[in-house]
Amino acid sequence: MQTTPVRLWDLPTRLFHWALVVGISFSWFCAETGGNWMVWHERSGIFILSLVLFRLVWGFIGSDTARFSQFLTSPAHVVQHWRDIRGQGTAFHAGHNPLGAWMVVALLAMVLFQGSTGLFATDDIATEGPLAGLVSGKTAELLTSVHHLTFNLLLLLATVHVAAVMFYRFIKRTNLIKAMVLGKADWPASQAQPSGLRFKPAWLGLVVFGCVYALVWFIIKVLATF
Numbered sequence: 001m002q003t004t005p006v007r008l009w010d011l012p013t014r015l016f017h018w019a020l021v022v023g024i025s026f027s028w029f030c031a032e033t034g035g036n037w038m039v040w041h042e043r044s045g046i047f048i049l050s051l052v053l054f055r056l057v058w059g060f061i062g063s064d065t066a067r068f069s070q071f072l073t074s075p076a077h078v079v080q081h082w083r084d085i086r087g088q089g090t091a092f093h094a095g096h097n098p099l100g101a102w103m104v105v106a107l108l109a110m111v112l113f114q115g116s117t118g119l120f121a122t123d124d125i126a127t128e129g130p131l132a133g134l135v136s137g138k139t140a141e142l143l144t145s146v147h148h149l150t151f152n153l154l155l156l157l158a159t160v161h162v163a164a165v166m167f168y169r170f171i172k173r174t175n176l177i178k179a180m181v182l183g184k185a186d187w188p189a190s191q192a193q194p195s196g197l198r199f200k201p202a203w204l205g206l207v208v209f210g211c212v213y214a215l216v217w218f219i220i221k222v223l224a225t226f
């Protein structure tokens with residue numbers, strides 16, 4: 001199949017995605033290893049939380065393909081896409097497809113919830129989230145259970161997410177991973193290319209992330225003094 005490279009993802013969105021994957025893997029490793037690694041579990045957890053909050057902001061002010069308004073569509077579009085992918089052709093979209101878009105929202109919400117409950121979690125021995133002291137022992141215990149439970153749900157969602165990416169790669173012959181790594185998709189020459197996509201500069205994304213990260217640390221530090 002003849003293809004042309006078409007720019008789809010800006011650098012901040014790509015960095016966000018792969019930092020999220022590495023961050024969650026590292027955080028998981030630290031939590032499972034325990035002991036002194038819990039300090040790094042909390043630090044990486046706060047970093048992940050900041051990544052997701054950055055992505056929410058970028059979803060409003062970022063490049064066209066990163067905007068929620070561009071990729072969140074009605075259930076009718078989702079159903080239409082579901083019918084399309086059961087057909088023969090490739091499945092290129094100028095951004096997330098209508099079905100994948102809602103998975104993106106679910107993943108973001110799940111990671112946000114995971115990070116937020118972690119702030120209040122406690123192992124009742126040596127480690128507690130920086131905000132655990134703000135709630136009663138019973139509430140901290142409940143949020144710790146939720147923190148454990150949502151991680152299993154997150155793993156499940158991530159597995160479905162990766163399975164979907166593999167489905168596109170091997171069944172639909174659509175390489176989404178390459179586009180998420182390099183920013184450009186191998187667009188089939190036979191299919192109309194997206195035109196007029198606007199991209200925001202990478203420095204803006206990095207500045208926004210820096211501000212969000214600093215703000216998250218500041219808010220946690222202030223709240224932890226109460």
Ligand code: HEM
Binds near residue numbers: 013097100
């Ligand atoms: C902890 C595991 C993972 C999480 C939480 C996760 C989360 C996400 C999120 C939130 C997005 C949307 C990106 C954005 O618009 O900013 C996304 C997209 C994507 N992810 Fe992941 N991801 C995970 C693992 C992976 C892995 C292991 C791969 C590669 C095999 C992968 C491949 C992709 C691809 C190709 C896209 C773009 C999909 C598209 O073109 O619509 N993800 N992921």
Ligand code: HEM
Binds near residue numbers: 111
């Ligand atoms: C957002 C990404 C996060 C992920 C994926 C994650 C994952 C996990 C997992 C899997 C465990 C259970 C380990 C085990 O006992 O087997 C755990 C425990 C824990 N997490 Fe997180 N966590 C995240 C964020 C955070 C944050 C932001 C904090 C606090 C700043 C935090 C604080 C804790 C604490 C204190 C425990 C110990 C609870 C216990 O042993 O019962 N986590 N986390």
